[in-house]
Amino acid sequence: MLTALLFMLGLGAACGLMLSVASKVFYVYEDPRIAQVEALTAGANCGGCGYAGCSAAAVAADMCLGALGSDTGGSIRQPASYCSTVGMKPTYGRVSRYGLVAFASSLDQIGPLAKNVTDCAIMLNAIAGYDSADSTSVPRDVPDYTAALKKDLKGVRVGIPREYSTTDGMDPAVLGAVDSALEVIEGLGAEKIEVSLPHTEYAVAAYYVIAPSEASSNLARYDGVKYGMRDKNQTDMIKMYRSTRSHGFGPEVQRRIVIGTYCLSAGYYDAYYGKASQVRTLIMEDFARAFEKCDVLLCPVAPTPAFKIGEKVDDPLTMYLSDIFTISANLAGIPGMSVPCEFSKQGLPIGLQLMGKHFNEEMLFRVA
Numbered sequence: 001m002l003t004a005l006l007f008m009l010g011l012g013a014a015c016g017l018m019l020s021v022a023s024k025v026f027y028v029y030e031d032p033r034i035a036q037v038e039a040l041t042a043g044a045n046c047g048g049c050g051y052a053g054c055s056a057a058a059v060a061a062d063m064c065l066g067a068l069g070s071d072t073g074g075s076i077r078q079p080a081s082y083c084s085t086v087g088m089k090p091t092y093g094r095v096s097r098y099g100l101v102a103f104a105s106s107l108d109q110i111g112p113l114a115k116n117v118t119d120c121a122i123m124l125n126a127i128a129g130y131d132s133a134d135s136t137s138v139p140r141d142v143p144d145y146t147a148a149l150k151k152d153l154k155g156v157r158v159g160i161p162r163e164y165s166t167t168d169g170m171d172p173a174v175l176g177a178v179d180s181a182l183e184v185i186e187g188l189g190a191e192k193i194e195v196s197l198p199h200t201e202y203a204v205a206a207y208y209v210i211a212p213s214e215a216s217s218n219l220a221r222y223d224g225v226k227y228g229m230r231d232k233n234q235t236d237m238i239k240m241y242r243s244t245r246s247h248g249f250g251p252e253v254q255r256r257i258v259i260g261t262y263c264l265s266a267g268y269y270d271a272y273y274g275k276a277s278q279v280r281t282l283i284m285e286d287f288a289r290a291f292e293k294c295d296v297l298l299c300p301v302a303p304t305p306a307f308k309i310g311e312k313v314d315d316p317l318t319m320y321l322s323d324i325f326t327i328s329a330n331l332a333g334i335p336g337m338s339v340p341c342e343f344s345k346q347g348l349p350i351g352l353q354l355m356g357k358h359f360n361e362e363m364l365f366r367v368a
Contacts, residue, residue, distance in 0.1 A: 003096035003134065004068060004110045004127040040306040040348070042083050052076045055113050056083040066114040066123045070100055072107045073207055074301070074326025077338035080113055081301035081351025084340045086120045086368070087113045091359045092333035093138035095124075096131030104214035105136075107207075107330040117339065117368045121145035124361065140359060148362040154189035156367065158182070159294030163200040167324060171304040177342035177350040178300050185298070185367065195290040195297070199282045200328065206283070207327040209263050209276035215253075216260030222248060284332045287355075296363050297355040300325050301338045305348035329355050337364045 042057040052069025056079030059067050069076045071089040080087025088111045095110045102108060112123035125146065130139040160182070165175065186192055224230035224244030231247060234240035249257065263272035290297065302322055329336035334355055341352035356363045 003098040003131045039309045040082070041309050042079055042306065052087065052113060053079045056080050056085050056087065059083070059085045059113050059115060066112055066119055068110060068123075068127070069113055070103075070108055070110050071330065071336075072103050072109075072211060073330050074323045074336075076111045076113060077301050077326050077336055077351070077353060078322070080338040081340075081353075082306040082349060084343075084349035084351075085113055085115060086117055086340070087111065087338045088120050088124060088361070088364070089329060089336045090124060090128060090361055091138075091335045092330075093136050094140075094142075094335070094359065094361070095127050096129070096134040096137050098131055098133040098137075102214075102218040104211040105218060106214060107211060109330070117365060118146065118149060120337075120368075121149060121365050138359075143362055145362060145365050148365040151366050152189060153185060153367065156190040156296065156363075157193050157294040158185055158190045158367070159193050159195040159290055159297045161197045161200065161290070161297060161299055162194055163197050164299045164325060167303060169303050169321065170300075171344070173305070173342075173344040174300045174303060174350055178298070178352060181341050181352045182298060190367070193294045195293055197283075197286045197290060197328070199279065199286050200324075202279045203283055203328045203331060204321060204324055206276040206279040207323070207331060208259070209272050210280065210331070212256040212260035213263045213273045213276075214260070216257050216264060219249070219253070219257055224248075280331045283328055287328070287332045287334055291357045295356070295360075296367050298367075299353050299355070301351035301353040302326070305344050305346070305350055325353060334358055335361045335364055337361075337368055339368045 042053050042060070052067070052071065052075050055067035055069040055076075058064050060083040069079070069087070071077065071087075074089075076087040076089050079085075089109050090111050092106075092109055097105075097108055097110060100108060100110060110127065112120050112127065114120040114123055122145075125142070125144060128142045131137045182192060222228045222245065223241050225241075229244060229248040231240055231243040234243050246254075262268060263276075287297075302325060304322070307322075326336065334357065337354045338351040339354065341350045343349055354364045354367055
């Protein structure tokens with residue numbers, strides 16, 4: 001995040017962009033466009049902290065022209081959808097993660113949120129590129145993403161994953177919005193192609209083994225000794241460890257640390273993390289086969305529009321299933337993007353998700 005922020009500030013010095021960087025301290029952010037009606041969430045639950053919820057809310061509230069967030073399983077795209085803004089999760093390795101507080105190192109990716117597609121492209125131009133300080137950064141040339149905005153859609157093959165239309169709990173308004181968007185895209189010259197992602201049903205389970213396991217490892221450093229919060233009232237070292245981590249982490253983060261520690265424990269690693277990693281490979285192969293037939297995938301961002309704050313806190317499983325359309329892109333390392341699509345009958349924003357081949361963010365901007 002530090003490298004991306006410095007790149008972005010360099011752009012800001014040139015063109016006066018304001019910046020809002022996502023904080024991981026808070027959990028709930030209201031969508032300022034609809035909060036006056038009822039308290040609805042503007043944040044994502046991926047990672048338990050709503051990584052880009054405050055970024056999306058800040059953009060929607062006209063507090064800034066653009067913002068940065070981190071996306072582990074949809075934490076940029078879901079808030080963008082809920083707040084009717086544009087959010088991009090680039091290909092893994094396209095943007096430096098140096099300075100980012102890691103949740104799941106193999107899934108985390110920094111990306112921009114903006115009011116429109118053009119601003120989003122300008123921001124990605126600024127933050128993308130190789131960084132020697134990040135071992136996962138890919139030394140690959142960065143194109144001018146704004147140039148892709150001028151191309152038409154003639155000849156573009158748009159893939160529709162058949163598994164996504166049969167997902168349980170899908171709001172009819174979301175399906176209707178996606179169908180309407182597809183009609184517009186076809187009218188602009190694109191070709192609709194049905195594709196299959198057969199291992200989609202295992203994505204949530206695989207994600208919620210891999211992500212907590214990596215979080216357990218990454219967050220072990222926050223013990224009150226090296227840096228960060230420390231309970232100074234404790235005199236015993238073990239009690240200090242326990243008290244610091246109990247008070248420093250919220251209940252959702254603690255839940256994921258416990259799950260991850262269990263999955264990585266002796267005797268369970270191969271049965272859980274090892275098996276989930278194998279499923280992840282199958283999901284990557286699904287996308288590779290799909291992109292042999294199409295140039296971009298089109299699907300919802302979330303099964304429903306924004307839900308009430310606190311509505312799913314006591315039902316973690318239902319909350320996790322809200323990520324079903326977004327987590328696959330993180331598992332596969334491909335780029336994903338949320339663009340405003342329609343509004344529900346209640347006036348709630350609905351986002352459209354676009355996913356593309358590795359390092360082909362240009363195609364997503366072209367369609368968006």
